[in-house]
Amino acid sequence: MSDFDKILKNKLENFREFPSSEVFNNIRKNYPKRSFSEFVRYNKYYFIAAITTVLLTAVIIAISVKAPDKNSQIVLDNTINNTEIVNSDNLNNSGENNLNKKNNDVYNLNADNEILVSENNSNLKDGQKEQFKNVFTSKDTLICGTRYETKLKGKSENIILPDDITISGLNDLTILSSHKPGKYLIRYVEKSQNCIVRDSMYITFKNSSLSDVSVSNSVLCPGEDLIITIRNNEFAPKWNLSDYNVSKISVNNYLIKDLKQGRNTVKFDISDGDCLYNYEKDIEVLNTIRYKCISTPSVCSKSNATLTVVSGNGTPSEYSLNNSYSNNTGIFTNLDPGIYSLSIKYGDGCRIYDTLLIRDSFNISPYFIADRDLVNKNKYSFQNLTKVDDKGYERNNSIKFIWKVNGEEIIEADNPEYEFTKNGNNTVELIAILDESCQSIYSETINVAISNFRIPNIFTPNGDGIGDEFRVFYDGKIKSYSLTIMSRMGEIAFESNNIAESWDGKINGNDEAAEGLYYYIIRGEDEFGKVIEQKGALQLVRH
Amino acid sequence: MTDNEKLIKQCQKKSSKAFNELYKNYASLVYGICLRYTKDKAEAEDLMQECFIKLLSKIGEYEFKGSFEGWLRRLTVNNAINYIRSKKVNILSEDVSEYEMSNHEMDSNVISKMSAGEIVNVINQLPDGYRMVFNLHVIEGYKHTEIAELLGISDITCRTQYKKAREALMALIKKNNE
Numbered sequence: 001m002s003d004f005d006k007i008l009k010n011k012l013e014n015f016r017e018f019p020s021s022e023v024f025n026n027i028r029k030n031y032p033k034r035s036f037s038e039f040v041r042y043n044k045y046y047f048i049a050a051i052t053t054v055l056l057t058a059v060i061i062a063i064s065v066k067a068p069d070k071n072s073q074i075v076l077d078n079t080i081n082n083t084e085i086v087n088s089d090n091l092n093n094s095g096e097n098n099l100n101k102k103n104n105d106v107y108n109l110n111a112d113n114e115i116l117v118s119e120n121n122s123n124l125k126d127g128q129k130e131q132f133k134n135v136f137t138s139k140d141t142l143i144c145g146t147r148y149e150t151k152l153k154g155k156s157e158n159i160i161l162p163d164d165i166t167i168s169g170l171n172d173l174t175i176l177s178s179h180k181p182g183k184y185l186i187r188y189v190e191k192s193q194n195c196i197v198r199d200s201m202y203i204t205f206k207n208s209s210l211s212d213v214s215v216s217n218s219v220l221c222p223g224e225d226l227i228i229t230i231r232n233n234e235f236a237p238k239w240n241l242s243d244y245n246v247s248k249i250s251v252n253n254y255l256i257k258d259l260k261q262g263r264n265t266v267k268f269d270i271s272d273g274d275c276l277y278n279y280e281k282d283i284e285v286l287n288t289i290r291y292k293c294i295s296t297p298s299v300c301s302k303s304n305a306t307l308t309v310v311s312g313n314g315t316p317s318e319y320s321l322n323n324s325y326s327n328n329t330g331i332f333t334n335l336d337p338g339i340y341s342l343s344i345k346y347g348d349g350c351r352i353y354d355t356l357l358i359r360d361s362f363n364i365s366p367y368f369i370a371d372r373d374l375v376n377k378n379k380y381s382f383q384n385l386t387k388v389d390d391k392g393y394e395r396n397n398s399i400k401f402i403w404k405v406n407g408e409e410i411i412e413a414d415n416p417e418y419e420f421t422k423n424g425n426n427t428v429e430l431i432a433i434l435d436e437s438c439q440s441i442y443s444e445t446i447n448v449a450i451s452n453f454r455i456p457n458i459f460t461p462n463g464d465g466i467g468d469e470f471r472v473f474y475d476g477k478i479k480s481y482s483l484t485i486m487s488r489m490g491e492i493a494f495e496s497n498n499i500a501e502s503w504d505g506k507i508n509g510n511d512e513a514a515e516g517l518y519y520y521i522i523r524g525e526d527e528f529g530k531v532i533e534q535k536g537a538l539q540l541v542r543h
Numbered sequence: 544m545t546d547n548e549k550l551i552k553q554c555q556k557k558s559s560k561a562f563n564e565l566y567k568n569y570a571s572l573v574y575g576i577c578l579r580y581t582k583d584k585a586e587a588e589d590l591m592q593e594c595f596i597k598l599l600s601k602i603g604e605y606e607f608k609g610s611f612e613g614w615l616r617r618l619t620v621n622n623a624i625n626y627i628r629s630k631k632v633n634i635l636s637e638d639v640s641e642y643e644m645s646n647h648e649m650d651s652n653v654i655s656k657m658s659a660g661e662i663v664n665v666i667n668q669l670p671d672g673y674r675m676v677f678n679l680h681v682i683e684g685y686k687h688t689e690i691a692e693l694l695g696i697s698d699i700t701c702r703t704q705y706k707k708a709r710e711a712l713m714a715l716i717k718k719n720n721e
Contacts, residue, residue, distance in 0.1 A: 004654060004709075005681045007654045007655050008654060008662065009682050011657075011658075011662060012579060012659055012662060012663065012681075013682055014659075015578070015663060016571035016575040017571055017574050017575050017660070018574060019577075019584075020584075022588070023574075024566060027566065027596065027599075028562075028563075030599060032557050032599055034556075034557045038556075247584070341653050351656070353653050355653055
């Protein structure tokens with residue numbers, strides 16, 4: 001099994017994820033039912049206990065029926081009423097609906113009881129009458145928010161407020177505020193000489209903002225999905241997201257896919273039947289990093305490759321290769337050839353991965369061109385045009401070049417100059433070397449006509465002082481020398497054994513030689529006794 | 544008897560409460576497997592339901608030999624095979640031309656940096672047949688001959704499918720990471 005498979009197995013074997021709650025609901029519907037006999041068998045102890053309880057209860061009821069007591073009924077009623085009042089300060093969501101339904105019945109009872117118990121007995125003076133009047137415009141109201149505005153048919157100073165409720169404004173517009181959600185009983189008691197006016201109402205304050213909403217991240221990486229968690233809410237949100245794909249992934253979590261790069265506004269509202277909650281949040285999705293990789297291949301399996309990663313947008317915080325080298329410049333040197341995984345980190349933990357191949361090259365093609373010097377015809381300059389994988393070689397590839405002439409090493413330079421000393425064919429080799437196992441040779445044969453003579457091929461014996469004489473020069477020492485110049489007809493025009501002697505263009509020192517082409521033959525011996533023979537042509541011009 | 548064994552005993556007695564608990568403990572495991580064998584969440588949830596309904600009816604057959612998790616895994620995988628079969632997937636005639644085959648070997652580092660969820664997303668994109676052969680061979684560790692028998696295909700076809708699945712997966716991973 002390859003590493004690839006092993007990693008996959010390792011990762012996926014224990015991959016877990018929760019399905020949406022619908023799955024559970026569907027499965028639950030399919031729970032196998034116990035048959036009656038199974039039910040009895042598994043619950044026989046419960047059955048015995050239940051039967052015993054029923055019997056005992058029957059006995060107790062039978063005894064108590066004999067002496068019915070009215071007091072017990074009253075006591076029960078009070079208990080219920082008190083509970084209602086206590087609860088009314090702060091009701092939870094689930095209980096609320098039920099309470100609302102029977103509110104009116106409860107309300108009168110509560111208000112009466114409260115007043116009767118706490119104030120009526122002590123405060124009602126002789127002759128005073130108690131009167132109920134609709135001071136509040138409503139008996140029970142629900143406020144989404146913290147502020148209730150009402151027009152009071154009475155004086156606001158007569159309102160008896162529970163804790164957490166504050167009052168402001170005038171009678172025309174009375175404002176009751178609470179920062180703590182809950183159900184509150186507001187009472188109105190107006191006392192005058194002969195009358196006590198009473199009224200009361202319930203106000204239920206509900207939160208109009210959702211506090212328990214969180215997003216997985218407000219800055220996302222490209223392609224990352226957003227998870228919105230809406231806790232403690234049994235009502236489904238209504239999404240204002242026509243462009244996005246929203247799905248419910250668990251009880252509290254919603255997944256939003258396909259967010260576009262840049263700024264996204266996520267909006268939804270939830271209605272619980274009473275209040276509408278709005279939610280809006282800007283989510284930024286970072287742009288995908290654009291980058292370019294430039295690599296120089298390694299040569300001959302050496303650690304001499306380079307890689308440069310250039311990013312086009314954004315500022316990556318880290319480039320890393322194979323999880324082992326990392327830096328913030330994106331330049332990696334001295335790399336071995338092979339496959340690399342490149343990861344570029346940017347933004348808040350975003351990463352982009354790529355796989356790169358850094359090639360190993362053995363494909364060195366040494367090549368040169370030779371240029372002959374214009375003055376010194378024995379001298380050549382060589383230009384190294386070696387290519388590595390069809391590209392010009394880079395100095396950092398550490399290729400060593402050796403030049404050889406006729407098998408002998410001459411110089412280790414890129415573009416050398418060389419003056420040949422051997423007449424005829426010379427072999428020039430350029431050897432590009434990385435190591436012993438990795439080298440390549442290019443050779444060329446250069447035909448050099450070695451000569452120490454410098455012989456003009458034209459002369460003008462017309463007395464103008466320029467080129468009036470034909471003279472041969474020799475670089476170096478010469479042992480013996482003879483020069484013969486002949487006309488095209490083979491007549492000897494000039495002869496000399498002295499190299500310093502020149503021809504003035506006269507035949508035998510008298511007659512001027514005719515214009516035209518002449519031949520020369522030089523014979524002699526150089527200082528090492530080597531025979532020299534040089535033949536050539538010269539042009540005699542008099543104008 | 545461990546707590547888990549007690550729970551299973553109660554499930555065998557068809558206690559709803561115990562079933563709820565069992566679901567809570569094993570839903571993520573089963574769903575994780577279902578996700579690997581299907582093309583999207585909807586299919587996975589479908590398969591998940593079938594698996595659990597099967598589990599409810601078969602739990603009486605569990606004899607407390609070997610781990611319950613292993614037993615449940617096998618049950619899930621078998622259901623997945625049946626599920627894919629029921630979709631009448633022709634394993635041989637999958638068209639793969641849309642997946643550009645890559646010749647270079649994927650660096651395992653790329654895989655190692657992906658989360659399991661990300662890999663599952665890529666696996667979802669494979670054709671049904673590839674996905675199944677790949678899952679059975681690499682993750683479940685079935686031999687090619689075993690898979691061939693399970694799916695009623697030849698050993699060679701199975702190997703080819705696996706090879707192609709792997710290539711397609713690599714190509715997809717590369718594409719997704721671009």
